[in-house]
Amino acid sequence: xxxxxxxxxxxxxxxxxxxxxxxxxxxxxxxxxxxxxxxxxxxxxxxxxxxxxxxxxxxxxxxxxxxxxxxxxxxxxxxxxxxxxxxxxxxxxxxxxxxxxxxxxxxxxxxxxxxxxxxxxxxxxxxxxxxxxxxxxxxxxxxxxxxxxxxxxxxxxxxxxxxxxxxxxxxxxxxxxxxxxxxxxxxxxxxxxxxxxxxxxxxxxxxxxxxxxxxxxxxxxxxxxxxxxxxxxxxxxxxxxxxxxxxxxxxxxxxxxxxxxxxxxxxxxxxxxxxxxxxxxxxxxxxxxxxxxxxxxxxxxxxxxxxxxxxxxxxxxxxxxxxxxxxxxxxxxxxxxxxxxxxxxxxxxxxxxxxxxxxxxxxxxxxxxxxxxxxxxxxxxxxxxxxxxxxxxxxxxxxxxxxxxxxxxxxxxxxxxxxxxxxxxxxxxxxxxxxxxxxxxxxxxxxxxxxxxxxxxxxxxxxxxxxxxxxxxxxxxxxxxxxxxxxxxxxxxxxxxxxxxxxxxxxxxxxxxxxxxxxxxxxxxxxxxxxxxxxxxxxxxxxxxxxxxxxxxxxxxxxxxxxxxxxxxxxxxxxxxxxxxxxxxxxxxxxxxxxxxxxxxxxxxxxxxxxxxxxxxxxxxxxxxxx
Numbered sequence: 001x002x003x004x005x006x007x008x009x010x011x012x013x014x015x016x017x018x019x020x021x022x023x024x025x026x027x028x029x030x031x032x033x034x035x036x037x038x039x040x041x042x043x044x045x046x047x048x049x050x051x052x053x054x055x056x057x058x059x060x061x062x063x064x065x066x067x068x069x070x071x072x073x074x075x076x077x078x079x080x081x082x083x084x085x086x087x088x089x090x091x092x093x094x095x096x097x098x099x100x101x102x103x104x105x106x107x108x109x110x111x112x113x114x115x116x117x118x119x120x121x122x123x124x125x126x127x128x129x130x131x132x133x134x135x136x137x138x139x140x141x142x143x144x145x146x147x148x149x150x151x152x153x154x155x156x157x158x159x160x161x162x163x164x165x166x167x168x169x170x171x172x173x174x175x176x177x178x179x180x181x182x183x184x185x186x187x188x189x190x191x192x193x194x195x196x197x198x199x200x201x202x203x204x205x206x207x208x209x210x211x212x213x214x215x216x217x218x219x220x221x222x223x224x225x226x227x228x229x230x231x232x233x234x235x236x237x238x239x240x241x242x243x244x245x246x247x248x249x250x251x252x253x254x255x256x257x258x259x260x261x262x263x264x265x266x267x268x269x270x271x272x273x274x275x276x277x278x279x280x281x282x283x284x285x286x287x288x289x290x291x292x293x294x295x296x297x298x299x300x301x302x303x304x305x306x307x308x309x310x311x312x313x314x315x316x317x318x319x320x321x322x323x324x325x326x327x328x329x330x331x332x333x334x335x336x337x338x339x340x341x342x343x344x345x346x347x348x349x350x351x352x353x354x355x356x357x358x359x360x361x362x363x364x365x366x367x368x369x370x371x372x373x374x375x376x377x378x379x380x381x382x383x384x385x386x387x388x389x390x391x392x393x394x395x396x397x398x399x400x401x402x403x404x405x406x407x408x409x410x411x412x413x414x415x416x417x418x419x420x421x422x423x424x425x426x427x428x429x430x431x432x433x434x435x436x437x438x439x440x441x442x443x444x445x446x447x448x449x450x451x452x453x454x455x456x457x458x459x460x461x462x463x464x465x466x467x468x469x470x471x472x473x474x475x476x477x478x479x480x481x482x483x484x485x486x487x488x489x490x491x492x493x494x495x496x497x498x499x500x501x502x503x504x505x506x507x508x509x510x511x512x513x514x515x516x517x518x519x520x521x522x523x524x525x526x527x528x529x530x531x532x533x534x535x536x537x538x539x540x541x542x543x544x545x546x547x548x549x550x551x552x553x554x555x556x557x558x559x560x561x562x563x564x565x566x567x568x569x570x571x572x573x574x575x576x577x578x579x580x581x582x583x584x585x586x587x588x589x590x591x592x593x594x595x596x597x598x599x600x601x602x603x604x605x606x607x608x609x610x611x612x613x614x615x616x617x618x619x620x621x622x623x624x625x626x627x
Contacts (some may be wrong), residue, residue, distance in 0.1 A: 064102070066266040076258040077258055082264055095210065118446075120446055124200075133180065133370055191225065204233060254294055367460035384423060418558060421594050425504050428508030436620055458509060495562045507528070512612075542591065561601065
């Protein structure tokens with residue numbers, strides 16, 4: 001938004017803001033733009049979008065949009081309405097540039113030019129679901145957006161001031177220091193969450209604001225307050241162009257919009273202000289009853305009634321009549337030579353608002369804040385570590401140097417990497433799976449580079465888990481009476497435990513970044529760990545495994561850790577009349593020296609880390625299509 005939110009441009013008169021625009025009038029752009037570098041006029045012509053469903057003989061093309069045109073200027077707010085499946089969200093996504101695979105045609109113009117390549121930096125998009133981090137406060141969430149999205153050269157004081165004024169303008173001062181929360185954790189209300197989502201987009205100085213069902217799930221009063229705020233503070237005072245999809249608003253909400261676009265079966269049946277809309281349907285023989293909500297009346301008229309064949313035919317005939325009447329009245333094409341329209345040149349200076357290092361700094365500070373406030377996870381990890389460490393310590397208390405002692409040592413040392421792998425991997429899988437919606441939203445807005453985000457998230461996971469693994473090692477090693485004839489043995493033990501912890505963290509975030517949902521991750525994670533366990537070197541003798549599958553052991557973090565731990569413990573150890581080296585040979589655990597196991601764990605950690613990064617880039621990649 002402009003710097004002066006409280007003293008923005010004077011709102012247009014009612015007649016100006018609600019006047020209809022003849023899409024076929026070549027003079028329609030004359031004098032429409034105020035003297036404001038931020039002003040955006042958005043027009044779209046004959047938009048068509050088709051997707052293909054099914055395969056083979058069942059393959060079918062579905063026409064989502066079938067030639068939709070319209071136009072909106074700065075300071076105006078438009079409602080896109082229609083029954084379910086009419087294409088309103090698809091239209092919103094096309095105008096925002098967020099449309100996926102499918103056949104797309106038509107034209108979208110910004111100030112009589114094609115949209116610039118960095119269009120997504122100029123627009124804000126408020127999704128229907130308010131996806132934010134629950135343990136951050138409203139102030140922290142908005143301030144982070146200001147720091148990451150405002151252009152270079154903006155001082156920290158200016159960014160803070162922008163965030164403060166946006167929060168104030170949307171009436172969020174009272175909850176500025178309150179956590180966002182979620183359905184399971186108490187936080188701000190639904191209406192406050194919606195306003196916070198809007199604040200995130202406005203703080204970035206966006207010029208066009210798209211909102212998908214911003215009143216969904218809100219009570220009537222909160223819905224009215226949200227729309228009123230958007231009209232007064234965003235469209236009018238901010239002189240921004242605002243488009244939203246909305247489902248059956250109250251009459252007093254419907255009256256706030258400068259224009260209404262009614263869609264039915266992918267076609268426009270009306271575009272203009274509320275008064276003209278009522279007159280249009282009256283002229284077609286369908287006057288709105290005096291006491292009825294116009295929104296309900298319009299949607300009833302343009303919906304197909306599928307309760308019976310007779311009702312379906314009757315309602316479909318009525319809808320076809322409305323579509324034909326609007327096409328006859330307005331046409332669907334703007335008279336433009338698209339091939340000769342230049343592309344808007346918006347880029348100047350660095351494409352990214354911040355250098356990589358500054359992005360990383362703010363991201364890692366946010367990541368640590370989120371980690372430290374996740375009290376249940378912290379307490380759970382501490383309790384889990386202490387309980388398992390003490391249980392193992394007293395089950396294998398003060399091991400003897402006899403055959404039974406060797407058997408117990410081998411069992412203990414095999415269980416340790418299994419326990420660490422399970423307890424590290426499984427809680428980490430949901431992190432990227434659950435937060436993917438937040439990451440995708442922030443990537444759509446070009447908030448940061450994926451590499452900066454990924455590295456910050458990875459590093460923020462390390463301190464607590466590595467410290468707990470160190471505590472675990474001290475407790476288990478000395479209470480069970482593992483080898484103490486030299487402190488070097490403990491250091492090697494600790495090194496291997498820390499490395500398997502690191503590798504398990506990398507594996508957990510790789511799975512979480514790659515799987516489409518938490519449920520799939522909870523299947524893939526245990527499956528991979530079980531495979532690594534089978535080839536871990538204890539359940540099956542490595543030399544007896546068929547050569548066709550033997551290579552799998554070299555992908556197992558459990559194998560490298562177990563082999564290194566057992567070598568460190570038994571090599572040169574006197575067990576009765578034998579040396580521990582004989583047991584290593586019997587179990588085929590002497591294939592490579594322990595320091596190669598260290599290299600193997602480091603290599604696996606690097607591979608898992610890279611796989612996770614590539615997967616995250618792919619699964620959160622924004623779909624940007626500009627026509």
